[in-house]
Amino acid sequence: MAAYLVQRIGLSILICLASMCLLFAALHAIPGDPATIMLGSRATPEMRDRLNHELDLDKPIIVQFTSLIGNVVQGNFGTDIFSQRSVGVEIMENLPDTLILVGTGLGWAALLAIPLGCYSALERGTWIDRLTGILSVGTISIPSFVVAIYALLLFSVQLGWFPVIGAGDDGNISDQLWHLVLPSFAVGLGWVGYLARIVRASMLEVMSENYVRTARAFGLPEMKIVLHYALRIAILPTVTLLGLAIGGLLSSAVFAENIFARPGIGKLIVDAANLRNYPVVQGAVLSTVALFAFAMPVSDLIVAWLDPRVRAAF
Amino acid sequence: MFAQPSDSVVTVVVEPASPGFIVDLFRRLRQEPLGVLGLTLVLLVVFCALMARWIMPYNPDKIKVVERFDMPSAIHIFGTDSLGRDVLSRVIAGSQIALGVGVFSIAVALIFGIILGLLAGYGPRWLDNFLLLLFDSVYSFPTVMLGLTVVTLFGPSLETLISVVITIQTPGYARLIRTATLSAKTSEYILAIRSLGGSPWRILLIHILPNIIGPVLIIASMDIPSVITLEAGLTYLGMGIPPPAPSWGRILQDGFDNIRDAPWIVIAGGIPLIFTTLGFTFLGESLRDLLDPKLRRIV
Numbered sequence: 001m002a003a004y005l006v007q008r009i010g011l012s013i014l015i016c017l018a019s020m021c022l023l024f025a026a027l028h029a030i031p032g033d034p035a036t037i038m039l040g041s042r043a044t045p046e047m048r049d050r051l052n053h054e055l056d057l058d059k060p061i062i063v064q065f066t067s068l069i070g071n072v073v074q075g076n077f078g079t080d081i082f083s084q085r086s087v088g089v090e091i092m093e094n095l096p097d098t099l100i101l102v103g104t105g106l107g108w109a110a111l112l113a114i115p116l117g118c119y120s121a122l123e124r125g126t127w128i129d130r131l132t133g134i135l136s137v138g139t140i141s142i143p144s145f146v147v148a149i150y151a152l153l154l155f156s157v158q159l160g161w162f163p164v165i166g167a168g169d170d171g172n173i174s175d176q177l178w179h180l181v182l183p184s185f186a187v188g189l190g191w192v193g194y195l196a197r198i199v200r201a202s203m204l205e206v207m208s209e210n211y212v213r214t215a216r217a218f219g220l221p222e223m224k225i226v227l228h229y230a231l232r233i234a235i236l237p238t239v240t241l242l243g244l245a246i247g248g249l250l251s252s253a254v255f256a257e258n259i260f261a262r263p264g265i266g267k268l269i270v271d272a273a274n275l276r277n278y279p280v281v282q283g284a285v286l287s288t289v290a291l292f293a294f295a296m297p298v299s300d301l302i303v304a305w306l307d308p309r310v311r312a313a314f
Numbered sequence: 315m316f317a318q319p320s321d322s323v324v325t326v327v328v329e330p331a332s333p334g335f336i337v338d339l340f341r342r343l344r345q346e347p348l349g350v351l352g353l354t355l356v357l358l359v360v361f362c363a364l365m366a367r368w369i370m371p372y373n374p375d376k377i378k379v380v381e382r383f384d385m386p387s388a389i390h391i392f393g394t395d396s397l398g399r400d401v402l403s404r405v406i407a408g409s410q411i412a413l414g415v416g417v418f419s420i421a422v423a424l425i426f427g428i429i430l431g432l433l434a435g436y437g438p439r440w441l442d443n444f445l446l447l448l449f450d451s452v453y454s455f456p457t458v459m460l461g462l463t464v465v466t467l468f469g470p471s472l473e474t475l476i477s478v479v480i481t482i483q484t485p486g487y488a489r490l491i492r493t494a495t496l497s498a499k500t501s502e503y504i505l506a507i508r509s510l511g512g513s514p515w516r517i518l519l520i521h522i523l524p525n526i527i528g529p530v531l532i533i534a535s536m537d538i539p540s541v542i543t544l545e546a547g548l549t550y551l552g553m554g555i556p557p558p559a560p561s562w563g564r565i566l567q568d569g570f571d572n573i574r575d576a577p578w579i580v581i582a583g584g585i586p587l588i589f590t591t592l593g594f595t596f597l598g599e600s601l602r603d604l605l606d607p608k609l610r611r612i613v
Contacts, residue, residue, distance in 0.1 A: 011450075018451035023463065030467045037467070134348065141595035143543040145550060146584040149570060153577055251458040255547060259570070269459065270551055273466040281466045285459045292454045 008300060012293040019289045020072065023282050024065055038081055038276045054079060077283030082275060087283035090268060097167060098264035101256060102249045104180055105187030113192045117199025118231060121207065136193030145255035148186035152259060155182060165261035183256040187249060195238055203234040236303050243299025247292045342604050349600030355593025362409040372400035374407040374560045383576045392582040395568050401582045404560035411561045412590060416541045419476045423483035424534050431491025432518045436499055449485035457482050457544060465553040475554050479541050487530055494526035532605060536598035539591035546587055562587050
């Protein structure tokens with residue numbers, strides 16, 4: 001297991017490096033001078049030279065690439081072209097907001113989906129099962145930004161139940177939670193059906209295992225079999241999937257943050273992309289890639305910890 | 315909607331697409347209410363896209379400032395937008411963009427994916443490892459982030475958007491093709507053709523590809539809604555197709571800016587998006603279940 005984990009983390013590092021290569025190649029694939037494109041055609045030659053110098057674009061390609069990797073390893077993501085602030089600092093300021101949004105979105109989705117999937121598997125063929133099936137497919141396919149816009153239109157603009165923009169006042173937890181309701185609803189909705197489907201499928205599989213039959217033969221109450229023995233194993237594929245889900249969640253966070261004007265990585269990237277502020281976009285995108293790449297080994301670890309069979313192998 | 319295609323497609327022999335097969339498929343599809351609903355919605359969108367020129371009540375780009383923000387009425391069924399353009403006409407014209415971008419970029423991604431996947435699955439080990447790392451790296455970018463990066467560098471345009479979609483979709487198909495090629499290449503009929511002296515390209519294109527393409531085609535067609543969503547999403551953020559093209563994302567953006575005064579614009583912009591994604595997903599799910607019960611296990 002330890003060897004597997006080392007291999008997995010090695011792969012994550014490799015993926016981050018390869019992503020940096022891709023970002024680097026993309027920067028050099030643009031026709032024309034990157035500095036002119038970022039600063040606009042009205043920039044003076046001095047401004048362009050300074051930007052080229054800051055981005056190391058005036059050095060040989062090999063030097064540029066090694067210094068990019070060296071800087072990123074040291075946590076230095078470069079400087080914002082316009083505000084001259086450190087990109088690393090800007091990312092660290094915004095990352096917690098995004099993680100809270102994604103966490104609550106996924107959290108409420110999982111809390112609803114796991115019982116729903118469980119129930120559908122146990123009561124196969126009932127109308128709740130069928131409805132869950134239809135709703136699963138339906139909610140998966142509806143774009144999260146349409147959900148966000150419609151939720152904002154109905155609950156904030158028309159009914160006035162929830163605030164329209166922002167993340168709430170600093171230090172005022174209840175106000176912040178209030179601001180979090182609609183965005184996390186939009187981020188999580190698509191995952192309810194998806195997770196419920198996976199829980200249902202693996203629950204169906206687990207309930208026909210021999211050890212469940214043994215537990216029944218011992219006369220254990222059905223409730224205990226389901227909660228204590230079956231669900232613990234049936235939940236594992238979902239945990240693995242949650243690691244993979246980070247990418248999709250971050251994508252819907254981009255929309256939720258922009259629609260509800262919340263601070264976060266998604267807002268940071270879109271604002272920077274509008275200004276063609278490449279260092280910020282590059283740093284923020286790299287940090288999301290790293291989140292995704294390292295979420296996979298982490299979810300493997302959680303699975304190992306949850307699964308008594310795997311834990312025994314340690 | 316952000317589900318990535320799984321890696322573990324079982325190789326299945328595709329039944330020949332004879333007319334009888336298709337008629338039979340439709341007969342079985344009629345039994346599934348969700349499949350029928352999906353098919354109806356898809357046909358509706360396709361009809362709008364093909365017949366747009368004849369069924370649009372107004373010119374979708376015609377600006378009439380005196381009629382801006384007209385409420386929905388008999389004259390303008392979905393009302394008018396901030397420039398006085400007829401929203402219904404723009405929604406109909408938007409179906410051409412959505413379907414055009416979706417179908418075209420998935421087709422191109424499929425071709426790239428097939429070539430790269432066959433190379434990875436049949437080629438030398440180092441090439442396989444290199445391509446896998448490349449696929450995994452592209453895959454690790456959250457889709458919208460990848461799109462935003464490329465748009466920052468190249469500027470928003472239709473071409474940029476289509477290349478973004480192709481870049482995002484290709485690794486998924488390539489991985490599926492690679493896995494299926496790996497399992498097909500050790501089978502006995504391939505060994506037989508190799509011993510008869512068949513060239514690698516002949517083996518790949520004539521013998522392996524037809525055997526493994528079926529599941530990938532189904533998965534590719536099920537990706538159409540997520541590609542349409544990505545197109546509308548990036549355009550909504552101002553990073554997709556530049557104005558005045560009537561993309562659904564653009565209608566949503568215009569409507570969102572005026573959500574207090576003219577809520578009908580966002581409502582009209584979102585509904586076709588929901589209908590299209592729902593339609594393709596319901597139809598795809600039903601067809602997949604009908605065509606290949608084995609695929610049903612891949613969620």
